[in-house]
Amino acid sequence: MTDETTLRSLLENVANGNVSPDAAVDKLKHLAYEPVGEFAKIDNHRALRTGFPEVIWSPGKTPDQIAQIMEVMRLRNPVVMATRIEGAVYAALQSRVRGLRYYESARICAITPPEIEPRYPGTIGIISAGTADLPVAEEAAVTAELSGFHVQRLWDVGVAGIHRLLNNRHVLTSASVLIVVAGMEGALPSVVAGLADCPVIAVPTSIGYGASFGGLAPLLTMLNSCAAGVGVVNIDNGFGAAILAGQILRTAEKLRLASSDS
Incomplete structure (x- = not known):
C-alpha cells in the first residue's frame, strides 16, 4: 500500500461499496509507519511522498533484524532492497528470507519480481x-x-x-x-x-x-x-x-x- 495507484484504487472501492470501511482501515493502519519488533519502524509512506520506497541500511543491524524488516516490507513493496550486505551476512539471510537475490559486487540483497522492466524513460x-x-x-x-x-x-x-x-x-x-x-x-x-x-x-x-x-x-x-x-x-x-x-x-x-x- 505504498504507491498512489493502489491507494486510489482502494479509496474508489470503498466509495463504490466493494470494500468495507473496516477492511480499508485494516489496510491503511500501517500506511504512515509500521513497527518491526522494538528495533525498527518502517516508513511505508515514503514512496507516496518521494517516489522511492525505504531501503535498508544493513551495517549495524543483525541478520535476524534485517530478515524481519525485509519480511514485513515485502508485504507492501514489489521490490525490497538492503544495501552494504557482505557475503557472510547474505549467507545468514538465505535461510531466513525466501527468494532473496544477492548482487555480490554491489553488496545489495533484494527481493524482486522475476523480471524487472524499466518503468521510466531515459x-x-x-x-x-x-x-x-x-x-x-x-x-x-x-x-x-x-x-x-x-x-x-x-x-x-x-x-x-x-x-x-x-x-x-x-x-x-x-x-x-x-x-x-x-x-x-x-x-x-x-x-x-x-x-x-x-x-x-x-x-x-x-x-x-x-x-x-x-x-x-x-x-x-x-x-x-x-x-x-x-x-x-x-x-x-x-x-x-x-x-x-x-x-x-x-x-x-x-x-x-x-x-x-x-
Missing part, C-alpha cells in the same frame, strides 16, 4: 574510473535498475588512459543522466562534464594512496570541478547517486506530462 549512464571503484559503481547501477531505470555501464575509463573514455563517447551522448565514480585524484567527472550535455553526478570513492585521505581528496577535487554544473554526493555513496539520478529523470517526466496536458 538512460542512466554509469562510468567508473578504475576497476577498484566497481563496488560503488555497481551499487549505483543495481540501485537504479531495481528502482525502475534503464542503466548503461562503462567501467575502467579513468583519466590515466583517457582514450578509453573517448573511444566510448556513445555512452556520454546517449545518457539522460551520468553518474561518474572515481577515486585517486577524482578528475574524471570534470572531464566527462566537459563532454556531456546532461546532468553529471560525481561520486568520490575511498580508493587511493595515503594522501587521498580515504576519499577526501577526490571529494574536494569534484567539489572544485572546473566544469560547471557537476553535482557531488558523499564518499562511496553510489546508492545516493542513483536515487538522485532517478529523481532527475522522474522530475523531467513529470514536467513532460504536465506540458502535454496543458
Whole structure:
C-alpha cells in the first residue's frame, strides 16, 4: 500500500461499496509507519511522498533484524532492497528470507519480481574510473535498475588512459543522466562534464594512496570541478547517486506530462 495507484484504487472501492470501511482501515493502519519488533519502524509512506520506497541500511543491524524488516516490507513493496550486505551476512539471510537475490559486487540483497522492466524513460549512464571503484559503481547501477531505470555501464575509463573514455563517447551522448565514480585524484567527472550535455553526478570513492585521505581528496577535487554544473554526493555513496539520478529523470517526466496536458 505504498504507491498512489493502489491507494486510489482502494479509496474508489470503498466509495463504490466493494470494500468495507473496516477492511480499508485494516489496510491503511500501517500506511504512515509500521513497527518491526522494538528495533525498527518502517516508513511505508515514503514512496507516496518521494517516489522511492525505504531501503535498508544493513551495517549495524543483525541478520535476524534485517530478515524481519525485509519480511514485513515485502508485504507492501514489489521490490525490497538492503544495501552494504557482505557475503557472510547474505549467507545468514538465505535461510531466513525466501527468494532473496544477492548482487555480490554491489553488496545489495533484494527481493524482486522475476523480471524487472524499466518503468521510466531515459538512460542512466554509469562510468567508473578504475576497476577498484566497481563496488560503488555497481551499487549505483543495481540501485537504479531495481528502482525502475534503464542503466548503461562503462567501467575502467579513468583519466590515466583517457582514450578509453573517448573511444566510448556513445555512452556520454546517449545518457539522460551520468553518474561518474572515481577515486585517486577524482578528475574524471570534470572531464566527462566537459563532454556531456546532461546532468553529471560525481561520486568520490575511498580508493587511493595515503594522501587521498580515504576519499577526501577526490571529494574536494569534484567539489572544485572546473566544469560547471557537476553535482557531488558523499564518499562511496553510489546508492545516493542513483536515487538522485532517478529523481532527475522522474522530475523531467513529470514536467513532460504536465506540458502535454496543458
